[in-house]
Amino acid sequence: MSQSGKLLKNALIYTVGNLGAKLLSFLMVPLYTFYLNKADLGTYDLLLTTVTLLAPFISIQMAESAYRWLLDVKDNDHNRQSTAISNSLLVFLVNNIAFTLLFAITQLFYKVPYATEFAIILFLNGLLGYLQQTARGLGLNKLYSFIGFSLTFFILVSNVVFVVVLKMRLDGILYATIISTLVAIVILANRSKIHQYIRFNTISKKEIKSMMAYAWPLIPNTISWWLINEVNRFIILFALGVDANGIFALSNRFPSIILIVNSIFMLAWQDQAIAIHDSEEKDAFYSKIFNVFLTLEFTLVIALTAVSKYVVKLVASPAFFNSWYYMPILYLSVAFASFSAFLGVGYLGSKKTKGLFTTTVYGSIINVAISYLSVRYIGLYAPCIGTCVGFVIIWVLRIRQTRAFVKLKINYTNLAVMLGVTFAVMYLVTLNNLYTDVLCILIAVATLFIANKSLLQYLYGFVQKSFASFIPKHSRS
Known part of the structure; x- marks a missing residue:
């Protein structure tokens, strides 16, 4: 089986046990907000x-x-x-x-x-x-x-x-x-x-x-989402009060949808990346998987941005409706957090984990500075922006550091296009217009299928072969 096939097989195994657990934090939102x-x-x-x-x-x-x-x-x-x-x-x-x-x-x-x-x-x-x-x-x-x-x-x-x-x-x-x-x-x-x-x-x-x-x-790397995002809750608590913290808490529940995909993929990616760490095909395999992963992440950000306000209205009580305003930036934060985590596996494979510590600390400092200095002026947007910028900094630093043991080739043209579409949809949804909302949903669907065409074809072929292997040969003849 190819390295990509092994990665996908492990991802499917982890999906069975983790999909429900990751969805749970989202599905419990109605219960928590109503009770x-x-x-x-x-x-x-x-x-x-x-x-x-x-x-x-x-x-x-x-x-x-x-x-x-x-x-x-x-x-x-x-x-x-x-x-x-x-x-x-x-x-x-x-x-x-x-x-x-x-x-x-x-x-x-x-x-x-x-x-x-x-x-x-x-x-x-x-x-x-x-x-x-x-x-x-x-x-x-x-x-x-x-x-x-x-x-x-x-x-x-x-x-x-x-x-x-x-x-x-x-x-x-x-x-x-x-x-x-x-x-x-x-x-x-x-x-x-x-x-x-x-x-x-x-x-x-x-x-x-x-x-x-x-x-x-690994300690700061493991709690990087806390250091870059969760620490903001204490800043919010002291600057804006416990009610604002409740709104921000709900805003953070929805990015967990992207975290579902990320956490499951990262488990399989960690197994596979460490296994091939000393392989000659490591650089090419890292680059191939990362560029596919990058496209998938941005299409998820676009899709969730397009529908968030309607999902919040459907599953949460009216008191929490305004939480959707902060979700698009947090979706983008999760995407860059996942890019950072992808490169973080390289440190684990080489057992040189010090870089995980330093890059996370730098990102954390940037986040705290932005959140603390601007929270009283722009409210809950401050921790959202701080979170996103913090993870961008970590990702850029890790790209530079990991060149010592893996040479990652990023498709920057694709990155620019995906960022452009993401920002366009993030702006359009703030207009609160039904027609622009429908347009955003159409853009999200089109981007999901067009940008991920190769991935979807590969997944279809893999699943088809997997099912075929369970059917006896005489039954297929």
């Missing part, structure tokens, strides 16, 4: 934002180290697998215990709302993420996908029970999250048989030091 007020939604979003921020620091990204080390294991060497898992798991648990004790002491002097629920969610999310990455490293991609699908089901059912039936509002959402995550952890640990890889005699100070040196620069 929570703006303040509750803002508090919940701030809680999850803080979890997203702290999790990489507490885990020190040892899940990523375990995954990368396991990919280097040849012939299912059980001893080397045990070494990678035992050492990374030890660091993960020690750091979580230390944080829990520190957090408990802090509670004696400053009471944090929902402190117990917060601490439990933080630990369980980190543990589930560690077990998922370990499963990927062991080649258990189908199990990884199964857990993602199961978690989606558990969260959906428990949210309906606690929020809709029992009417527990914010408390219900937190309880649903805890119970669902815990069930997923038990299933994953049992199916992956991770206990068979935990051996104390493989603990090595040298190995831990090496894994931590690889992992720590």
Whole structure:
């Protein structure tokens, strides 16, 4: 099978387990907006934002180290697998215990709302993420996908029970999250048989030091969406208030549609890019996939920009309708974030992760500066623009840095055309005219099929061959 075929096959496997989970954040919008007020939604979003921020620091990204080390294991060497898992798991648990004790002491002097629920969610999310990455490293991609699908089901059912039936509002959402995550952890640990890889005699100070040196620069990269976007919520909270934070929170839910595609693709791309890192065809393969990915991203941005106001009107309460104004810029931000993440895989393959740290820090500084200095003058547009510019800076810096280990050839003509169409549609939708709105939708549909013609043809051929392989030869004759 070709490298493109392997990439697509892995992407399809990950899609099964991740599509529902990624769609969930979008599908839960009606429930959250109708059963929570703006303040509750803002508090919940701030809680999850803080979890997203702290999790990489507490885990020190040892899940990523375990995954990368396991990919280097040849012939299912059980001893080397045990070494990678035992050492990374030890660091993960020690750091979580230390944080829990520190957090408990802090509670004696400053009471944090929902402190117990917060601490439990933080630990369980980190543990589930560690077990998922370990499963990927062991080649258990189908199990990884199964857990993602199961978690989606558990969260959906428990949210309906606690929020809709029992009417527990914010408390219900937190309880649903805890119970669902815990069930997923038990299933994953049992199916992956991770206990068979935990051996104390493989603990090595040298190995831990090496894994931590690889992992720590990944912390800002992992929370880059927080550093470049989520930190804006604290700026909004102090400058504009909790209601504005609720509006911004909903605006951020809709870009998750693009994140659905990105996160699934990035999982498969990470597997494939690391596997071919030392291959002579690496540069050509990187360039081919990136240019296809770039076109797909912009067509998604255009399509979502064209229909956002109508989707918001359909699924959210009237109090949140104005959130659609900020979505187009956030869609574009997600696109450039994905371009940055694409190049970030090159750092992982070479195990030179320091560049991930520096580029993310520079982008973060730009974002904070723009958001903080302009939020009182242009309101919620400030964090949106700051987010977008921050990710553009990261992408440009990574293009320059990664030339040392991958020479990416970008189709700049196509980039200019796609940007032009994107900006045109972003302007037209602000006119609030039915005819221009219809025109934008027609442009989006045309761009989607024309610009992605080659990709769609390849996908059709791949799916056709895949189905044909399941049909016995005598049945086709």
